[in-house]
Amino acid sequence: MTMKRLLILTWQTLTKPSGYYSLGFLVMGGFIAGIIFWGGFNTALEVTNTEEFCISCHEMENNVYQELKTTIHFTNRSGVRATCPDCHVPHKWTDKIARKMQASKEVWAMLFGTIDTREKFLAHRRQLAQNEWTRLKANDSLECRNCHNFDYMDFTEQSERAANQHSGALASGEKTCIDCHKGIAHQLPDMKGVEGW
Amino acid sequence: MRNLLNLKTMVVSTIAMTSLMFSLTATSVENEVATLRDQTKIIEQQKPNLIPKVVNKDIKQGRNYPMQPPIIPHTIRSYEVNKYNNKCMSCHSRQLTEESQAPMVSVTHYMNRDGNFLAEISPRRYFCNQCHVTQLDTKELVENTFIDMHTMMKQKPSKASQH
Numbered sequence: 134m135t136m137k138r139l140l141i142l143t144w145q146t147l148t149k150p151s152g153y154y155s156l157g158f159l160v161m162g163g164f165i166a167g168i169i170f171w172g173g174f175n176t177a178l179e180v181t182n183t184e185e186f187c188i189s190c191h192e193m194e195n196n197v198y199q200e201l202k203t204t205i206h207f208t209n210r211s212g213v214r215a216t217c218p219d220c221h222v223p224h225k226w227t228d229k230i231a232r233k234m235q236a237s238k239e240v241w242a243m244l245f246g247t248i249d250t251r252e253k254f255l256a257h258r259r260q261l262a263q264n265e266w267t268r269l270k271a272n273d274s275l276e277c278r279n280c281h282n283f284d285y286m287d288f289t290e291q292s293e294r295a296a297n298q299h300s301g302a303l304a305s306g307e308k309t310c311i312d313c314h315k316g317i318a319h320q321l322p323d324m325k326g327v328e329g330w
Numbered sequence: 331m332r333n334l335l336n337l338k339t340m341v342v343s344t345i346a347m348t349s350l351m352f353s354l355t356a357t358s359v360e361n362e363v364a365t366l367r368d369q370t371k372i373i374e375q376q377k378p379n380l381i382p383k384v385v386n387k388d389i390k391q392g393r394n395y396p397m398q399p400p401i402i403p404h405t406i407r408s409y410e411v412n413k414y415n416n417k418c419m420s421c422h423s424r425q426l427t428e429e430s431q432a433p434m435v436s437v438t439h440y441m442n443r444d445g446n447f448l449a450e451i452s453p454r455r456y457f458c459n460q461c462h463v464t465q466l467d468t469k470e471l472v473e474n475t476f477i478d479m480h481t482m483m484k485q486k487p488s489k490a491s492q493h
């Protein structure tokens with residue numbers, strides 16, 4: 134009963150005009166509070182968008198991170214490297230929020246230990262990989278293209294085979310990066326039935 | 331007095347022995363292990379050699395003898411060949427050579443040990459890198475005195491004619 138009364142009181146307070154505070158104070162106060170809340174939200178979001186955050190879970194650190202370490206996306210001649218969110222989180226804000234909402238399921242899986250051993254992880258690997266392939270196929274390998282811009286690719290610097298593929302199937306839009314470049318940053322699942330394998 | 335002398339000799343000999351042992355082990359460790367490490371002392375870290383580049387020209391190279399497994403004329407970095415996948419076969423398998431224009435693996439690779447042909451590559455030929463390797467663009471570590479049999483056959487009559 135008291136709960137209901139409290140709710141009614143809150144509603145009445147919110148719907149009535151303020152009797153004490155000036156309009157200027159409320160507007161300015163709301164504006165400043167908005168900045169603080171928005172800044173806080175964005176900071177928290179960006180914290181979850183770092184490699185340190187990703188590998189703070191052992192599922193990530195012991196499986197995918199260890200595999201990434203041996204690849205060219207981790208260490209190479211020029212020292213430019215990709216961290217987890219560079220490839221796995223869209224850079225555009227709306228897409229990023231959509232992906233973060235999807236990731237809430239991953240928090241659930243983490244809490245209930247869906248892939249908390251190497252064996253469980255390997256058993257789920259095909260499905261996990263498939264999710265990423267589907268996403269990259271749907272957005273035309275957007276996360277690859279954030280760094281690897283087709284317009285600035287120098288085919289003369291590539292091997293003949295690579296140049297043929299890139300100036301042919303990729304240029305015509307018939308294929309996208311992920312169609313050929315699967316398993317470049319992590320080990321592959323069992324590829325039985327995947328096109329081109 | 332005699333006891334004291336004994337003690338003195340004992341102390342001296344012990345010191346001498348330990349120092350001798352130390353010097354012996356030190357020299358032996360330095361000499362033997364250092365040679366394995368290219369004359370680098372055990373406490374020092376040798377500067378690693380440069381890693382040569384893999385030949386990536388995609389041009390077939392000759393074979394030195396008929397049974398030589400052909401060498402791989404391209405890079406194979408992070409190509410997985412394990413119990414789940416065989417990346418090589420995604421170009422070199424029978425079904426995919428038309429699309430890839432890569433040479434098909436020899437038909438012997440589809441045969442089991444009884445000589446029957448299988449649909450897929452035979453498990454005993456599955457691990458490509460057991461026989462096929464890439465080449466590095468570098469100097470030979472040791473001198474290669476191998477002579478191709480054709481070269482040898484050409485040399486023979488010329489030698490015979492000299493006698």
